[in-house]
Amino acid sequence: MKPLVLACVICANTHLLGEAATSRGSVEIALENATGYLRSISTEGGYLWSYSADLEQRWGETKATPSQIWVQPPGTPTVGMALLRAWKVTGNSAHLKAAEAAALALARGQLDSGGWDYAVEFDPKSRRQWAYREIAVADRPSGARRNTTTFDDDNTQSALRFLLAYLAAAKNQGSGSNLATIRATADYGLTRMIEAQYPNGAWPQRFDGERPDLAQYPIQAARYPTNWSRTWTKPRYSGFYTFNDHAQRQCILTMLAANRHLGERKFLESAHRGGEFILRAQMPEPQPAWAQQYNFAMEPDWARAFEPPAISSAESAGILRTLADLYLATGDPALLKPVPAAVAWYRRSQLGPNLWARFYELGTNTPIYGDRDGKVHYRLEEISAERRSGYAWQGSFGIPEAIAYAEDIQRRSREEPGVQSHTSPTPGGSMEEEGQIGLKPKPPPEGEIKRLLETQEKSGRWLTRNRVEMRTFIRNMGALCDYLEHGSKP
Secondary structure (H helix, E strand, C coil): CCCHHHHEEEEEEEECCCCCHHEHHHHHHHHHHHHHHHHCCCCCCCCCEEEECCCCEEEEEEECCCEECCCCCCCCCHHHHHHHHHHHHHCHHHHHHHHHHHHHHHHHHHHHHHCCEEEEEHHHHHHCCCCCCCHHHHHHHCCCCCCCCEEEEHHHHHHHHHHHHHHHCCCCCCHHHHHHHHHHHHHHHHHHHHHCCCCCCCCCEEEEECCCCHHHHCCCCCCCCCCCCCCCCCCCCHHHHHHHHHHHHHHHHHHHHHHHHHCCHHHHHHHHHHHHHHHHHCCCCCCCCEEEEEECCCCCCCCCCCCCEEEEEEHHHHHHHHHHHHHHHCHHHHHHHHHHHHHHHHCCCCCCCCEECCCCCCCCCCEEEECCCEEEECCHHHCHHHHHHCCCCCEECCCCHHHHHHHHHHHHHCCCCCCCCCCCCCCCCCCCHHCCCCCCCCCHHHHHHHHHHHHHHCCCCEEECCEEEHHHHHHHHHHHHHHHHHHCEE
């Protein structure tokens, strides 16, 4: 091969070192190759969490099959957001077409109840076990079908936010019939999501499609239970009013995103009702923060065997952010009233600098811990090794940042009434996932971009511990997009 031809081949595969390796063109080629590889391993346009290098083994949160995709982040909606971002910064239609395929895969996985389970099944025989909207009722087998929408782990919410973001990006770009399908999916999902909201503004962890009977769910303030069992009571907690894993926050942010994209007031009103529930759910003194979940008497209650009734520092951090975000969206000053008492509780509950327990015992404020034995423990050392490493019992949980954000918005509300801004990212989430296109992150160091280009294989993939990990693709593509948007050379 002639030297000039060889140099061109190397450049096309983004493996040049030095200045040329971080030119805008080389980074755009790397993004295009990454998207091409993702399309090559997708199932009906959708994605799992990870794949073995030979693609023989596949996983979501659990082991998966070649006929399945995953919804729960970092699954299909999160990958779809990364593809939309790549299209935004490059204008390359290949990224938008890949995002469209992901959106259509989600449309095929939408349930009659309006949302999504963690996985979507495309095997024709297995599909018949599910109440997918795409499958005509007459074509479904008789008997029970799986039809449970989950709001746990930002599952349904992330799907809807991605569909809204895709519609906004593609309104003058995509296929008319595909856009209509995706818009109908988003409309139906948002409508059912509002129907799933309880009269007090809360959402459950899961929704079976039956609208709540208003008479069974009185609107009342949170309270401490007179007595609560220190042993797991095995409640049916999927219907409880749920903050765990930021479920309420993600529902509210989804409604705010729908209001921004579609301009219909009903979504803002739903989000505000969600905020009113947060006000009701703040516990009285001496622990004016929030629990992971509440029963229908508005008392903190058990969920899983290692999740006792307790004040949750981790979930309360997301709640502080949500109140501030809702104030920015609505201008309602009542949404900021819980902040001072909650912040004071955080400051007197620290275990050390920037360190809190996840759970604090009701009434005593003593740190408590759970295990699969269904008992309350008072020392972290008592917890089994499996649960000690599989659950975050102590940490900063984004609390200092949440306090700073909420206090800053409260200060600005006094100085600049009616101030508005972007919503803040959920701890551990990305700005793109929450529609915050306008925020400007700092460009990644050029050395980091060189590393990404050098470690990307010719196929377009990155390997992580001999696996293809969607988290890696999302992170790497995001860094390349940041570089193009804020730090690239011509």
